Structure formats: C-alpha cells, structure tokens
C-alpha cells in the first residue's frame with residue numbers, strides 16, 4: 001500500500017444539502033490540520049464547538065470538532081471529524097482548506113482500508129462495512145452487521161486451526177521422520193483432511209444462497225396481453241406502478257420497481273404482453289420484453305385462469321428458471337393455490353402449445369394467485385425464494401461475497417486432494433495452499449492487488 005503516512009481527507013456525508021455535513025481527516029497530520037482550521041487545544045474524544053477558519057481567508061463556518069487519537073479510532077490513526085453546516089459549498093471550502101494544509105483526497109474506501117491495515121478489522125469485516133452501507137433491505141443490513149462483528153471469521157477460524165494442527169503433524173514427520181519408511185501419520189492426516197473438506201463444503205452450501213441478499217435478483221413478469229402482469233406487479237410492489245386497464249396491449253414499455261421479498265432485494269420488471277403485432281411501437285415493446293426475460297434471474301410466466309388456452313411464446317431462456325403463475329384465481333373459485341409449485345426445468349421455456357390434457361397438467365404445476373384479492377401471493381413469494389435457494393431466511397448469519405465462496409471452495413479443493421498414499425511433502429503442500437486460501441479470505445498476509453480491488457468498490461469518505 002502506498003502513502004500510509006499521508007493524511008487523507010474526504011467529505012463523509014452524502015453529496016447535496018443537509019442539516020450537517022462532516023469532513024473526516026485521518027493520518028499523522030490530522031490533528032495539526034484540524035487545529036489550523038479550528039484553533040489549538042482540541043481535546044480527545046469530546047465534541048467541542050469552534051469557529052472553522054481558512055487560515056488565509058478567515059472564518060468559513062462554525063461547527064463541532066471531535067478528535068479520535070490513534071490507535072483507538074476508526075482507522076487506527078489520528079482521526080478528526082469536523083461537522084459543519086450541510087452546505088456543499090461550505091464543505092468544499094473546508095475540504096479545500098484541509099487540502100491546502102497538506103492533506104490529500106482520500107480514495108474510495110481508504111479510511112476502511114487503513115482500518116484493515118492497522119488491524120482494526122479483518123478483510124471480511126472491511127467488506128461488511130461496504131455491504132452495510134449499500135444494504136438494500138433490512139435483512140441485508142442485519143447480515144452485513146453481523147459480518148462486521150466478525151461472524152465469517154468465527155466460522156472460518158476452526159477450519160484454519162484444524163489445518164494448522166494437520167500441518168504440525170505432517171511437517172514434524174518430514175523434519176524428524178525416517179523418509180525412506182512409510183509415513184506413519186499420513187493416513188490420519190488424510191482422514192482428517194477429508195472430514196474437514198466435508199465441513200467446508202457444508203459451510204459453503206449454507207452460505208451460497210446468502211449472496212442474493214447483497215446482489216439482489218431481477219424478476220421479469222412476462223406473458224400474453226391482458227393476463228394481469230401489471231396488476232401483479234402493482235400488487236407485489238404494493239403501489240400503483242403500472243397502468244392497468246381491461247384493454248390488451250396496455251403496457252408498451254418496460255416498467256421497473258424495486259421491492260423486497262422476504263429481505264431479498266428484487267428488481268421487478270413489468271413487460272408488454274407478448275403477441276404477434278403489426279404496430280411498430282408494440283413490436284419494439286415486445287422485443288424489449290423478450291430481452292428483459294433473457295436478462296432476468298427468474299421469469300414469472302403469467303397466465304390467465306379464465307383463458308387457460310392463451311399462452312405466449314416465450315423466448316429461449318437457457319439457464320433461466322421460469323415460474324408459471326396462474327392469475328385471476330378469484331374468478332375461478334373452484335381451483336386452489338398450489339404451494340408445491342415448481343418451475344419448469346431450465347432451458348425448456350419454449351414448449352409447444354399444449355393440448356387440453358397436457359394443459360390441465362400444466363395448470364397443476366403453476367401457482368394460482370389473484371392480483372386483485374392478493375390470494376396466493378404468499379405462496380408465490382415462497383416459491384420465488386426457494387427458486388433462488390433461500391429456504392429459511394432466519395438461517396443466514398452474515399453477508400457473503402463471491403470472493404468468500406471462492407476462498408472456501410479453494411480451501412475445500414486443496415483438502416480434498418489429500419490422500420493417505422501421497423508423500424508427506426505433497427500433503428504438506430496442499431495443507432499450505434488450503435491455509436493460504438483461508439488467509440486470503442480474511443486478508444492475512446500480503447494482498448496488495450486484492451485490497452485495491454475490494455476497496456475500489458467503496459464510496460469516498462468511508
């Protein structure tokens with residue numbers, strides 16, 4: 001890392017006008033710069049009211065100054081927070097003053113990067129800071145918060161300890177053993193490595209679905225005209241997002257709404273009804289609908305229970321799950337909502353138009369809902385959740401990044417390679433690699449490139 005001895009500065013509050021605005025300094029000259037702005041004798045860890053000056057130009061504002069001396073600060077360095085009035089102009093003046101006094105602009109995430117470099121948090125915790133700031137739902141925020149409390153490290157630590165135990169066993173033999181004899185400990189080490197690999201795989205299986213809480217999912221509502229796609233969108237969003245009329249072809253363009261389904265951030269996309277059309281505007285809308293379906297993580301194929309024979313020809317959707325939803329259940333009181341509905345197998349979206357027999361079979365498979373009364377909506381939400389692999393939302397403990405899954409996957413792969421017949425040297429090497437994968441995960445050791453990539457995703461001032 002370059003420039004750890006610099007003093008960095010940034011506006012820590014969001015852009016725009018606000019009640020207060022905060023600029024934050026961190027580094028060896030933070031206190032000196034703050035005293036040049038706010039006057040001498042700033043007490044540690046106390047909010048103090050001062051006039052804020054540009055030494056050359058005079059008073060800029062008045063505000064609260066708080067000094068957090070190293071090492072008990074967010075970054076582990078001397079940190080000063082200056083709270084002025086929340087005017088972008090005043091904050092820029094304060095920022096320019098600090099820059100003129102020798103600070104430099106912080107890069108995105110640099111405060112948190114310094115916190116990590118000074119051992120204030122591990123890498124997964126540093127990432128959790130960004131995940132917490134960017135959380136789109138309360139569940140995502142809860143998961144990021146417990147990551148910030150070190151929940152990932154708690155799960156990884158026992159694995160790392162067992163790897164270390166195994167390394168001690170095998171390396172002691174390499175150092176002191178009779179190399180021409182058969183290894184005495186290899187069978188035990190191999191057995192324990194396999195058991196550990198199984199534990200890591202189980203941990204991975206538990207973590208994978210939690211990705212969705214940070215990435216969110218894109219859900220496209222597609223189907224023939226007038227089946228109730230827009231009505232369903234409005235019902236799921238609990239708002240009048242889309243125009244609904246009894247005229248087919250009401251929706252012409254894509255409409256989006258961001259909602260949460262059981263804590264999962266979901267971008268809902270309503271689309272124009274798919275059908276053959278000569279109207280040039282409609283055709284563009286239909287083309288957009290097809291593209292939205294292709295770009296979605298899950299497609300809801302909306303059908304109309306009162307017109308079961310009407311179905312739209314969906315585009316080819318290789319790899320995209322399609323969940324069939326039978327709408328207007330309120331008009332067909334005899335049929336029941338189906339909790340056990342399953343999506344069609346991937347890549348089979350372009351089915352032939354069914355005859356009546358096959359057709360009643362397909363009705364069995366769908367979920368029956370009413371966009372008007374709301375019945376079946378809970379079952380639909382549950383099906384959407386299970387479609388992305390989240391069964392029990394309470395089970396997830398922390399936010400998960402692809403990097404974490406890869407790290408654990410690499411460790412498991414190294415452990416799985418270990419066999420009793422291998423030479424102790426090879427076993428030791430795989431254990432070292434597994435250990436290295438976990439070190440990378442928590443950011444132990446030297447990872448300049450990795451750090452650059454991670455902290456670039458932060459906002460400036462954090």
Ligand SMILES: Nc1nc2c(ncn2[C@@H]2O[C@H](COP(=O)(O)OP(=O)(O)OP(=O)(O)O)[C@@H](O)[C@H]2O)c(=O)[nH]1
Nearest residue numbers: 225226227228229230231249250251273328371372
């Ligand atoms: N009774 C009943 N009517 C519904 C239901 N869902 C939609 N409708 C009605 O069906 C008609 C069409 O609804 P829309 O939501 O506009 O249908 P759409 O699929 O978006 O139609 P296009 O935008 O034209 O493709 C409207 O008159 C709605 O009031 C439902 O669950 N029950």
Ligand SMILES: [Mg+2]
Nearest residue numbers: 229230250251
């Ligand atoms: Mg519509």
